[in-house]
Every structure is written in structure tokens, then in C-alpha cells.
Amino acid sequence: MTNAKHKLTVRDLRKTYGPVVALTEAAFDLEEGEFLTLLGPSGSGKTTMLMIIAGLIQPDRGEVWIDGKLATFAPSYKRDIGMVFQNYALFPHMTVYENIAFPLRMRNMATDKIRQEVGRVLDIVRLPQVADRLPRALSGGQQQRIALARCMVYRPSIILMDEPLGALDKKLRDQMQLEIKQLHTELGITALYVTHDQEEAMIMSDRICLMNEARIEQLGTPADLYFKPRTVFAAGFLGESNLLEATVEAVVGDRTTVKTPDGALVRAPTADGIAVGQAVKLMVRPERLALLGPADSADNVVEGTLDQVIMVGGVTKYYARVAGDRAVSATRLTLGPISGLERGQRVRLGWSADSTVLLTA
Amino acid sequence: MSALAQRLRPWRAAWPLIPVLLFLGVVFLYPVGQLLMLSGLEKGTSVLTLAHYERLFTSNLYFRVLVITLETSAWCTFFAIVGGYPVAYLLATTSERRRNNLMIWVLLPFWTSFLVRTFAWIVLLGRNGAINKWLQALGLTDAPLALIYNFTGVMIGMSHALMPLAILTMVSVMENIDANLPRAAATLGARGGQAFWRIYFPLSLPGVAAAGLLVFITALGFFITPALLGGRLQTMITQIIITQVQELLNWAFAGAVSMLLLVTALIVFYFYDRALGMSTLAGETTTSQGGGRRNPIAAIAAWIGDILLGLIGRICDAVSIVYERLVPRPADRLTRQWSRTVLGVVAFLIIGFLAAPTFFIVPVSFTTDAFIEWPPKFYSMRWYDAYFDSPIWMAATVRSLVVATASAGLAMLIGAPAAFVLVRQRIMGKTAMLAFILSPLIIPRIIIAVALFYFYARVGLIGTSIGLILGHAVLAIPYVVVTVMAVLKNYDERLDQAAGSLGATPLRTLWHITIPLIRSGLVAAFLFAFITSFDELTIALFVSGGLATTLPKQMWDDALLKVNPTLAAVSTILLVFITIVILLAEYLRRRSVVR
Numbered sequence: 001m002t003n004a005k006h007k008l009t010v011r012d013l014r015k016t017y018g019p020v021v022a023l024t025e026a027a028f029d030l031e032e033g034e035f036l037t038l039l040g041p042s043g044s045g046k047t048t049m050l051m052i053i054a055g056l057i058q059p060d061r062g063e064v065w066i067d068g069k070l071a072t073f074a075p076s077y078k079r080d081i082g083m084v085f086q087n088y089a090l091f092p093h094m095t096v097y098e099n100i101a102f103p104l105r106m107r108n109m110a111t112d113k114i115r116q117e118v119g120r121v122l123d124i125v126r127l128p129q130v131a132d133r134l135p136r137a138l139s140g141g142q143q144q145r146i147a148l149a150r151c152m153v154y155r156p157s158i159i160l161m162d163e164p165l166g167a168l169d170k171k172l173r174d175q176m177q178l179e180i181k182q183l184h185t186e187l188g189i190t191a192l193y194v195t196h197d198q199e200e201a202m203i204m205s206d207r208i209c210l211m212n213e214a215r216i217e218q219l220g221t222p223a224d225l226y227f228k229p230r231t232v233f234a235a236g237f238l239g240e241s242n243l244l245e246a247t248v249e250a251v252v253g254d255r256t257t258v259k260t261p262d263g264a265l266v267r268a269p270t271a272d273g274i275a276v277g278q279a280v281k282l283m284v285r286p287e288r289l290a291l292l293g294p295a296d297s298a299d300n301v302v303e304g305t306l307d308q309v310i311m312v313g314g315v316t317k318y319y320a321r322v323a324g325d326r327a328v329s330a331t332r333l334t335l336g337p338i339s340g341l342e343r344g345q346r347v348r349l350g351w352s353a354d355s356t357v358l359l360t361a
Numbered sequence: 362m363s364a365l366a367q368r369l370r371p372w373r374a375a376w377p378l379i380p381v382l383l384f385l386g387v388v389f390l391y392p393v394g395q396l397l398m399l400s401g402l403e404k405g406t407s408v409l410t411l412a413h414y415e416r417l418f419t420s421n422l423y424f425r426v427l428v429i430t431l432e433t434s435a436w437c438t439f440f441a442i443v444g445g446y447p448v449a450y451l452l453a454t455t456s457e458r459r460r461n462n463l464m465i466w467v468l469l470p471f472w473t474s475f476l477v478r479t480f481a482w483i484v485l486l487g488r489n490g491a492i493n494k495w496l497q498a499l500g501l502t503d504a505p506l507a508l509i510y511n512f513t514g515v516m517i518g519m520s521h522a523l524m525p526l527a528i529l530t531m532v533s534v535m536e537n538i539d540a541n542l543p544r545a546a547a548t549l550g551a552r553g554g555q556a557f558w559r560i561y562f563p564l565s566l567p568g569v570a571a572a573g574l575l576v577f578i579t580a581l582g583f584f585i586t587p588a589l590l591g592g593r594l595q596t597m598i599t600q601i602i603i604t605q606v607q608e609l610l611n612w613a614f615a616g617a618v619s620m621l622l623l624v625t626a627l628i629v630f631y632f633y634d635r636a637l638g639m640s641t642l643a644g645e646t647t648t649s650q651g652g653g654r655r656n657p658i659a660a661i662a663a664w665i666g667d668i669l670l671g672l673i674g675r676i677c678d679a680v681s682i683v684y685e686r687l688v689p690r691p692a693d694r695l696t697r698q699w700s701r702t703v704l705g706v707v708a709f710l711i712i713g714f715l716a717a718p719t720f721f722i723v724p725v726s727f728t729t730d731a732f733i734e735w736p737p738k739f740y741s742m743r744w745y746d747a748y749f750d751s752p753i754w755m756a757a758t759v760r761s762l763v764v765a766t767a768s769a770g771l772a773m774l775i776g777a778p779a780a781f782v783l784v785r786q787r788i789m790g791k792t793a794m795l796a797f798i799l800s801p802l803i804i805p806r807i808i809i810a811v812a813l814f815y816f817y818a819r820v821g822l823i824g825t826s827i828g829l830i831l832g833h834a835v836l837a838i839p840y841v842v843v844t845v846m847a848v849l850k851n852y853d854e855r856l857d858q859a860a861g862s863l864g865a866t867p868l869r870t871l872w873h874i875t876i877p878l879i880r881s882g883l884v885a886a887f888l889f890a891f892i893t894s895f896d897e898l899t900i901a902l903f904v905s906g907g908l909a910t911t912l913p914k915q916m917w918d919d920a921l922l923k924v925n926p927t928l929a930a931v932s933t934i935l936l937v938f939i940t941i942v943i944l945l946a947e948y949l950r951r952r953s954v955v956r
Binding site: 054055056058063069070071072073074075076077079081082083085087089091092093102103105106107150151154160 | 539545551559564671690691694695
């Protein structure tokens with residue numbers, strides 16, 4: 001079977017609610033042991049996709065293969081998946097022990113073995129002391145870990161997580177991100193994770209599937225998405241970006257030259273399907289922009305007027321207006337107190353050709 | 362500031378509670394207390410005696426009636442819960458649109474007069490009723506079955522009467538069950554049966570218990586259905602009280618029987634509270650606090666329950682596995698979930714049982730015959746003419762409308778401000794006060810009615826509209842307070858604070874911000890109160906004194922003489938009226954949701 005090597009394969013999924021398209025043309029593979037994150041703003045279709053994979057929503061079209069078996073319309077209990085819900089969905093009338101034992105009981109495991117397994121996962125999530133408590137007697141972070149334990153205990157093919165850290169405060173969230181990441185690495189879990197938090201996606205994922213308006217916008221490693229975004233949306237959603245309008249002047253091998261509205265020429269790596277005369281957007285990350293001294297030079301240079309200088313602790317942000325009054329920002333490490341730069345002063349901003357990205361969409 | 366003034370300070374803000382407490386104190390607590398006291402006094406004197414209670418407990422008759430009352434109530438509760446559960450489950454788990462549409466068919470019988478619904482059952486179940494005629498036409502029976510004036514008739518009538526209450530109570534709990542829990546169970550490997558019986562059902566039990574309690578307590582005080590659909594052997598305790606007062610004028614003994622009824626109700630409440638806690642009545646899913654399970658008995662009960670529910674779940678799943686062997690569910694296309702289909706069919710049948718019978722009264726009202734018979738002989742308007750031409754019926758109708766409007770208005774006037782205080786102020790003894798305000802709902806209505814009769818007789822309010830208005834307001838206040846409190850709990854008080862910070866005085870905030878936002882809730886509260894009074898028979902039965910009859914009282918008197926087609930005509934008019942009110946309320950509710 002062609003899909004045997006993938007843990008999960010999704011093909012051409014589509015789901016509509018009346019006139020509203022919730023998900024369309026969705027396709028990807030998930031490898032064994034991989035951590036893939038569905039990232040996108042609310043309403044982008046990521047939860048719909050997760051629910052279809054979990055068997056909690058039926059798609060209008062498309063296929064879902066889990067562990068080499070077709071599962072598009074199979075009931076959830078036959079799919080061998082685990083799911084961590086946003087509000088954890090711990091059974092409030094059962095103790096922590098009973099909650100974790102539930103999936104094992106459903107699989108008719110012997111009582112002794114159940115006790116052993118529940119003990120094992122409670123040790124893994126470092127909460128062996130709470131077995132006899134009811135879920136509501138636990139803190140948010142503890143409930144989160146129990147939900148994870150309940151999911152891991154029966155070793156499902158894939159663990160699905162729907163914004164599992166959404167209800168926690170910032171500090172606990174940061175801690176849990178690392179814990180989940182560590183569990184993933186240690187136990188070799190295959191995980192599909194949903195979040196709207198780009199930082200969380202970058203921290204945890206092997207690959208990110210960026211979603212927007214019911215479609216997959218771009219799929220790749222965090223570095224791919226960060227350094228080689230293919231669309232304006234991708235560039236804007238992950239990290240900060242400076243965007244300038246430009247027209248393609250020349251394409252020579254792997255170098256393309258574009259011209260900004262104020263006439264500056266900018267060199268960039270050639271992007272797929274680019275043609276002379278085409279209107280494009282050029283994108284540079286703020287941390288790749290440098291403020292040039294009078295003697296400094298760079299592949300690409302634009303001139304502008306300084307608007308603001310803001311020290312944000314470890315980094316300092318410089319805001320300037322360039323090329324037809326577009327606002328850009330440069331982020332540099334804070335090396336000492338800022339001096340000699342004033343609002344309204346003319347500045348030169350420079351960056352390398354390789355850190356320029358041309359976007360056609 | 363003096364210590365006393367400081368302690369009284371929270372009370373200054375609580376002044377809107379005073380009218381409602383005073384009112385209930387005078388028109389409810391005092392008369393009821395008096396009646397119960399009377400049961401311990403020698404007739405016409407103030408000498409203490411246990412004679413009335415001796416008579417109550419030495420006579421075999423009253424004990425038998427008590428047993429019949431408890432038995433009937435218990436069976437009625439059982440049927441109302443078993444029949445109501447699938448409907449409640451469907452309502453709680455279906456899409457919002459479908460729920461709203463189905464809900465109307467539960468609300469319609471809920472708000473339709475018990476009298477009208479009982480008449481409908483006479484049309485259906487009587488010797489010459491629709492069901493017997495159909496059975497004979499189909500050749501299933503030769504002679505008419507005895508479906509009425511016996512236990513069967515009472516059970517059908519009472520289950521039909523109280524099932525909507527059970528459904529609405531259970532839905533309010535089930536709606537609070539997180540929809541993700543059964544889903545989580547499914548992803549963890551539970552088939553439908555296990556997911557339902559191990560997860561959903563235990564979580565819905567508080568709703569079942571609350572529904573059971575409300576149905577049981579209401580059934581204890583029933584008399585319309587047993588009187589019209591039952592025989593001699595189905596006499597319930599309330600009927601004894603009515604006889605004692607109306608025919609024998611034996612107040613003291615009526616007081617003693619009332620005490621018996623009240624104590625029975627209180628015992629039931631006590632055990633309910635001990636077992637589950639009163640807060641489950643307010644629609645909260647679980648009550649046990651803190652960590653693990655509490656005592657060993659509860660632990661054993663939970664253990665047995667766990668095994669039992671697991672077993673039922675397994676049986677259900679075994680059925681579904683066999684079914685899947687026969688009709689496989691392929692993974693490559695969508696198939697219908699047969700359990701939902703079964704649920705849909707069952708719920709549909711039960712909703713049909715609730716909603717359909719009432720409509721049989723409509724054709725009967727157009728009959729040319731002088732009695733209620735199936736099929737009716739068409740077509741005549743004479744029963745409508747009889748209604749519209751009768752000064753008695755017209756007077757009763759007008760009085761009902763006036764009394765309902767006035768008592769609902771009065772209940773709103775003193776109930777709504779009290780609800781504001783109860784939701785928004787922190788004051789001592791709030792729970793006790795709420796319990797007091799709600800107690801007219803809990804105490805069997807017949808006790809209030811007899812107590813008011815005795816009280817009014819001495820202050821000269823018998824046979825007056827004022828007397829009716831005050832009495833009905835006692836019953837309407839709890840509905841108003843509960844409804845307005847529910848609305849206010851969902852109201853974001855920061856809106857008022859925002860208005861205040863923008864310079865609005867509290868009164869202007871109330872007028873321009875709060876009231877417009879909760880208007881539909883207030884209208885609903887008014888309608889609740891209006892219908893409570895409009896449909897009220899028990900108090901009217903005593904207080905109207907044969908002079909100032911209301912519509913339900915006139916129907917009751919007529920029915921006791923002979924169930925005739927005029928009643929069908931009146932019932933039809935009432936049915937149309939109630940349907941319009943319900944649809945209007947639903948329309949207002951939906952509009953307020955959309956905005």
C-alpha cells in the first residue's frame with residue numbers, strides 16, 4: 001500500500017457548512033515520530049482538519065489514512081488516535097486514575113496491567129500523587145498533564161492536540177511547551193498539534209503546516225517558513241517582516257534585480273515563476289536590516305528618515321520611512337545606550353541579497 | 362459611624378427585598394402557619410389537642426389514601442423520567458436550530474392547562490373515545506377497553522401532564538455537560554454504548570434526580586387528573602383535603618391532612634438534599650466537593666454503579682457489533698449512525714404523545730352531539746355560541762384575564778427588584794431568603810389554597826378579585842424571581858459600571874442600559890406569571906367562593922357535572938390562545954438572540 005510508510009495521510013479534504021467553506025484542498029503526510037503543527041488564525045480551518053482526522057467531523061470529500069488504513073469515515077473509537085482537547089475534557093465524575101484507566105478498560109486490559117500502565121504514565125508526567133483526586137481538584141497545568149497522560153497510556157498511532165495550552169497562563173505555557181516537546185522526543189510520539197500561536201509552533205514543531213482561509217498556505221520546517229515564506233501571509237504570520245513594493249528589472253541566473261518605487265535597485269535570489277516587468281513584493285526580516293555608517297556598504301541599500309528608536313530590552317528597534325513613505329523596522333541587539341540618532345535624521349539601511357525574499361502572492 | 366449602622370449598611374441596599382418578604386409573610390406564611398396550627402387545636406377553641414391527628418392515623422382510610430398517593434406519584438415519576446429522558450437527550454445534543462424547533466412541542470403541552478389536557482384524554486380514552494373506536498374498527502378488540510376511570514387512565518394523564526416538566530429540568534442539566542466529553546471517550550476507544558453509559562449518563566444523573574424530585578412533589582399535590590380520569594381507588598390525598606373543606610367544612614382536619622402532605626413533601630426534600638444537595642435543582646451538574654470519594658457506602662455504591670453501567674454499556678455495544686456484522690460500516694463513505702436514528706424515532710414518538718392528544722379536543726368542539734364522542738358529528742358552532750352567549754362563561758373569562766394581568770403585574774413589581782438584590786448584593790441570609798421566596802413552589806398548592814381560604818374568610822376577601830390576585834401573586838412571585846435572576850446572572854454588570862463611569866445615575870443606568878438589555882427576560886417572566894395565574898385552579902377553587910369564578914374554575918365545575926362539548930370549545934379557544942403566546946414568546950426570544 002502506498003501510504004504504508006506514513007503514520008497519517010490526508011488527501012484533498014473538503015468541508016463546507018452551507019455556503020461557508022471550512023476546509024478545502026487539504027493534503028499532507030505525517031511521518032512516524034514527527035511533530036507537525038497546524039498553525040493559523042481562527043477560522044483558518046485547522047480545528048476542522050483536526051476534527052476530521054479524529055473522526056468527530058465527517059468531511060464532504062477526501063481521504064484520511066491512519067497507519068496505512070483508510071479511515072475517512074471510520075468511527076473515532078476504531079482509529080487508534082489520541083486526542084487532547086482544548087479544555088482537556090477530563091471526565092469530571094471520575095478520579096484521575098479512572099480517567100487514565102478509561103481507554104485501557106475500553107480495550108479490555110486486565111486490572112493488574114491497567115494499574116501498572118496508569119502508574120507508568122503518571123510517573124512520566126510527574127504526578128504520581130494525584131491518582132485518587134477528581135480532576136477539578138487539580139490546577140490547570142496538572143489537568144493538562146493528566147489529559148496528556150490519558151492520551152499516551154494506550155500508545156495510539158498519533159496524538160492530536162487542539163490548542164492544549166490555550167487555557168494556561170504565559171509562564172505555565174512556556175514550561176509546558178518544553179515538557180511536551182521533551183516527551184515527544186523521549187517517547188517518539190507522532191503528534192499533530194493545533195495552535196494559533198506562531199512562537200509556540202516554532203518552538204515545538206518539526207514541521208509547520210500554515211493555514212489561512214480554509215487552505216494550507218505553506219508546509220515546511222520552521223526555518224523554511226521563516227526564511228523562505230512563499231506568500232505575504234506566511235511572511236507576516238511568522239515573525240515580523242518588512243514589505244516593499246517592487247517591479248522586476250532583470251533575472252540573471254539565481255539573481256533577480258527589482259526596483260523600488262523611489263528607484264533603488266535591490267538584488268535578491270530568484271524566486272520560482274518570476275518574470276521581468278512583474279510587480280512583486282520584497283520582504284526582509286527586521287533583524288537582517290542594518291543601519292549603515294557613511295563608509296559601510298551592503299548588497300542592497302535604501303535611504304530613509306528615522307521615525308522612532310525603541311529599546312525593548314535585549315534588542316533595539318529602529319523605525320524608518322523609506323521608498324514612497326513605507327514604514328520599515330530594523331531590529332539590532334542592544335549593545336549599549338543609544339546615542340547620536342535622532343528622529344527625522346536621514347539613515348541608510350542595508351541588507352544582503354540572500355536575506356531578501358521576493359513574493360509574488 | 363456606629364457599629365450598628367455599619368452592620369446595617371448592606372441592608373440599606375437590600376430594601377427592595379422588603380416588599381416581597383412582607384407580602385409573602387402576610388399572604389403566604391401567616392395563613393399557612395395558621396392552618397397548620399389549627400390542626401392542633403380543638404374545633405373553635407384554642408385548646409391544644411391531638412384528636413385530628415389521632416383520627417388521621419387510626420383510620421385505615423387515610424393511610425390507604427397516603428399509600429395510593431405515594432404509589433401513584435412514584436409511578437408517574439418513573440414514567441415521566443423514562444419517557445422524558447430520550448427527548449431531553451435529543452434536545453440537549455442536537456443542533457441549536459433543531460432544538461428550538463422541537464422545544465416548542467415540549468413547551469406547548471407544558472403551558473397548556475392541565476384541565477384542557479385532561480379533557481383531551483377523556484376524548485381519546487373514553488368508552489366511546491377515539492382509541493377504543495379505532496381498536497374496534499381495526500378489529501383488535503370486540504368491546505371497548507377500560508382505559509379510563511382506573512389506574513391506567515390516571516397514569517397516562519399524569520405522566521402526560523408532568524413529562525414536560527421532567528424534560529425541561531433534565532435538559533437544563535444536560536446542556537451543561539461538556540459536548541467534548543463523549544467525543545473524548547470516543548477518541549479513547551469507547552463505542553457509543555460505553556461512551557453514553559459510562560460518561561454521559563452518570564453526568565446527567567443530577568438532572569434525572571432533580572426532575573424526579575420536582576415531578577414527585579408536584580404529583581403528590583395532584584387532584585385534577587385523578588378526579589377526572591381515575592376511579593374511586595385512585596383517590597389522592599389532595600382530594601381528601603378538598604372534600605374536608607368544601608363539603609364538611611372541617612378546617613382542623615383539613616389542616617391535619619395538609620400537615621401530613623407537607624411533612625411527606627419535606628421528608629422527600631430532606632432525603633434528596635442529603636443524597637444530592639439542593640444546588641442540583643438549579644441545573645448544576647455535580648455537587649460533591651474536593652478530592653476523592655467521600656464515605657465507604659458512597660464508594661461501594663459508586664463501585665456497583667460503575668460495574669452496572671459498564672455492563673449496560675457492553676450490552677449496548679454487543680448489539681451494535683452484531684448490527685455492524687450484518688450491516689458493515691465501510692470507512693470510505695458516510696453511513697448513518699443507527700443509534701441516532703433509533704433515538705430520533707423514540708423521541709419523536711414521545712413528543713407525539715406529548716403534543717398530539719391535545720389537538721383531539723379541537724374536532725370535538727365542532728360536534729352537533731350533546732356529549733363528547735368519537736368521531737364527532739360535524740358540523741356545528743353551537744358550543745362556541747353557548748360559550749360566547751353565556752354570561753357566566755364570559756364573566757369568568759374576563760375575570761381570568763384581569764386577575765392574570767394584575768397578579769403578574771404585582772409579581773413583577775415586587776419580584777423583579779428582589780431578584781436584582783438577590784443576584785447583585787452580598788447580604789447575610791441570602792440563601793434562606795431565596796428559599797423562603799421559592800417555597801410557594803415547593804409547598805403543595807392545595808395547602809396554600811386552603812390556608813388562604815381560611816385567612817380570607819376572616820378578612821372578607823372570599824369571592825373577590827383582589828383575593829384571587831393576591832393569591833395568584835404568591836404563586837407567580839417564585840417564577841418571576843427565578844426567571845429574572847437567571848437573566849441577570851448572564852448580564853455583564855460591567856456595562857452598568859461603564860454607564861456609571863460615563864455619568865449616568867443608577868436610575869438612568871437602569872432605564873437606558875439594564876432594562877433594554879434584559880427586556881426579553883422580563884417579558885418572559887411576565888408571561889410565566891401570567892400563565893401561572895391564568896391556568897390556576899387550586900386557589901381559585903377555594904377563594905372564589907362560588908361567586909367570582911375564573912375560567913379554570915368554571916371549567917372544573919362544569920366538568921364535575923358533566924364533561925360536555927362546551928368544554929371542548931373553551932379548551933380549543935384556550936389552546937389557540939396559549940399557542941399564540943408561546944409562539945410570540947419564542948419569536949421575541951429568537952429576535953433578542955439575533956440582536
